[in-house]
Amino acid sequence: MIRRKLAALLAGAMILTSLPMVSFAASDNRVDRIPTIKKDTELTPIPKLTIDLKDGDALAANDKFTLSFDNAEWRIDDDDLDPTKEYVVGDYAYRIITKKLLEFRIVSDIPAGDQFSIPMFVKVKDAGEAKVTIDSMGSNISAGTYVIANVGDGATKTTITDTKNFSNTLELETIVIEELKPGTIEDVDTKEKEIKLTAPAGFEWVKGAKLTAAGGFNSITEKGVSYGTYGKDKKDDEEVLVIKYSATRGTGNGKILITGLKLKSTKDADYGDVKVTVSGDNITEETIKVGKYTEYGITVKADGDPRELFSGVWELDASGSTVKEDDAHKLTKLVIEEEVVDSWASERKTNIEFPEWFKVAKVKVDDASNIKNNFKGKTNEDDTERITISKDKNTITLSDIEVDRGTKKDKKGKVVLLIWGSIEAGAEGDLVAKVSGQALPESYEVTLAKVLPTVKGEVKPVEVQLGYREVKVNDITITETKAGALKRSKELVIGVEKMGFNKNFKPDVEVTSGDLVLGEAKVKGGKITIEVKRESKTASTIVIKGLSVDIDRTLPEGSYALQIGGPAAIENVKSDVKDPENDYKFDVDVYEVDDFVKIVTPAPHKGEASGKSVKVAFTVGSADYTVEGETVTADVAPYIKDGRTMLPVKYVAYALGIDPSNIKWDQATKTVTILGDRVVQVKIGSKDLVVNGAVLTMDTAAEVKDGRTFLPISWVASALNVPYSWDDATKTVTFN
Helix, strand or coil: CCHHHHHHHHHHHHEEECCCCCCCCCCCEEEECCCCCCCEEEECCCCCCEEEEEEEEECCCEEEEEEEEEEEEEEECCHHHCCCEEEEEEEEEEEEEECEEEEEEEEECCCCEEEEECCCCEEEECCCEEEEEEEEECCCCEEEEEEEEEEECCEEEEEEEEEEEEEEEEEEEEEEEEECCCCCCCCCCCEEEEEEEEEEEEEEEEEECEEEEEEEHHHHHHHHEECCCCCCCCCCCEEEEEEEEEEEEEEEEEEEEEEEEEEEEEEEEEEEEEEEEEEEEEEEEEEEEEEEEECEEEEHHHHEEEEEEEEECCCCCCCCCCCCCHHHHCCCCCEEEEECCCCCCCCCCEECCCCCEEEEEEEEEECCCCCCCCCCCECCCCCCCEEEECCCCEEECCCCCECCCCCCCCCCCCEEEEEEEECCCCCCCCEEEECCCCCCCEEEEEEEEEEEEEEEEEEEEEEEEECCCCEEEECCEEEECCCCCCCCCCCEEEECCCCEECCCCCEEEEEEEEECCEEEEEEEEEEEEEEEEEEECCCCCCEEEEEECCCCCCCCCCEEEEEEEEECCCEEEECCCCHHHHHCCECCCCEEEEEEEEECCCCCCCHHCCCCCCCCCEEECCCEEECCEEEECCCCHHHHHHCEEEEEEHHHHHHCCCCHHHHEECCCCEEEEEECCCCEEECCCCCCEEECEEECCCCCCEEEEEEEEEEEHHHHHHCCCCCCEEEECCCEEEEE
């Protein structure tokens, strides 16, 4: 079956090898070949997606990631597709969720610095690019999308290696014509063949085209080239270049590389994308974009894939006159390059603006092609006239930069910048720079980093009824997003928004995966503190159990977040003392995980106060009470004073069906008002009990204990008009 074939392929492909790594990303990913193939065809030869892990970023057992496919499907029969079945192949296992989605699980730890490959065992669908996308699912594998095949519809597929902007003459990049299977360009070795390149009106071809054999062609011979001249015929609406050739065959799909192509614009040329139609003998007609004709042309881009950086990190040293350059803070290089002469008015201001959660610490010129006055190697520290950073550290400004146009006035300027900065704790997602200003014809946006928090928290919310003071909470899971995220000899501090952990409950802390070593967990000032004894070499997971939180009764309904911080997790927090490094740090000192505790209004029990008979029992000394046999927990317990059993009025009213919103407390007058079948009012320290406006004089005053109003049994029953019984043996009062 197909699945057994896949298992054999994976077993051969997923062999680990130790390789040195230099990339800052968690892994370097690549596809070893990108074949050109006909649509609705099984991909062959089979490309491999190779994943190289970075030094220090291993994969732990049970780490997961997914592969999803665009314009391709995994090769499996519909009858064999079982998304619950897992297939183990060496150190890995996989599930075929759908034909377009596979989930991989690490069976045993994979060391940092190793590499593995996954064969792309797919069938391509339609014309265009077939792609695979990696979702890291929190593992140390970099996310990304990669082309695995060029798919054609016909005999051949035509592509171009790159496109450019131009203002006069365009030197085209290499055009590649590839057979979708061997022999689709028929009789090429015995008959003269023809290639036609048709340009739009307003452009004319410039001599210089050259053919080169590749792939399944051993050699190619040009038999003649003809160039038309635009405007020779007033009816011209296109310009055709015809190349005649023959070739000798080897094995595999034949490829023809066309180089040396040039297009020159005329006065009739229209601005915008320039597209060329490629056709010919046994060549599938296709129209491809070869460039963009512009009056002005500037490229603003990242020099490579965005680097993975982590929020809350501080490895810089900005205490002196220069800022230390550290890879943990370095963005992908930013390139500003002219494609058309005089497009960049570089003497004017070019602004590079970042979001508020990123502060620029240092800028260095990595390259300065055709820039005057030794700009390469300069920094904002030694060239304060041309490179400045705003006071809020969010914007870089370049100004007074002169481009050396040369004697022919045809030189184009280019600047490549290295940028280091600090990222606010909790920030996550794309770090996008907006490049604009008087010097540029338009504004540009470019992604220079992918930002992750150093740790992630996971919790299951616990719901707490309004008015409770203490409640047990669910387990807390904290996972490092990279090895060494939690720093040695520093404390991890865990708190709850507007609440505190109860010091009487000792946290049970376990490192469930990875090799992080922690000290004893303590509860101080409502927060859990844990010292990191040894940093992890494999990203680790911590589980904390056995916790309870203390809740202020005045807190309103709503959700309250878990807060993860401390110098072990977040290092770039502003200090309270004067420090030059504060310019690059932030006030945020915690990562927040929403919905840790939810304070809710409890649903009232439908009891006597709502017209339905119900049995409610309270026991002296116990915060637990029962409603029709169901145990409910209050935050205070009944007690005996001067021979009288004192009950919390609020919880008796709850149990008997009074809606919590109808139990009011007036702080100014110290008065409780209960709105049920009767309106009851009692004032702390007073013997007056007001029922429906009638004043009853009690033989004792209402009192407060542990923040709750208490009355003797008889007066509670009288106020709420509910009969009761007393069991002296069990010290239990039952309202019937």
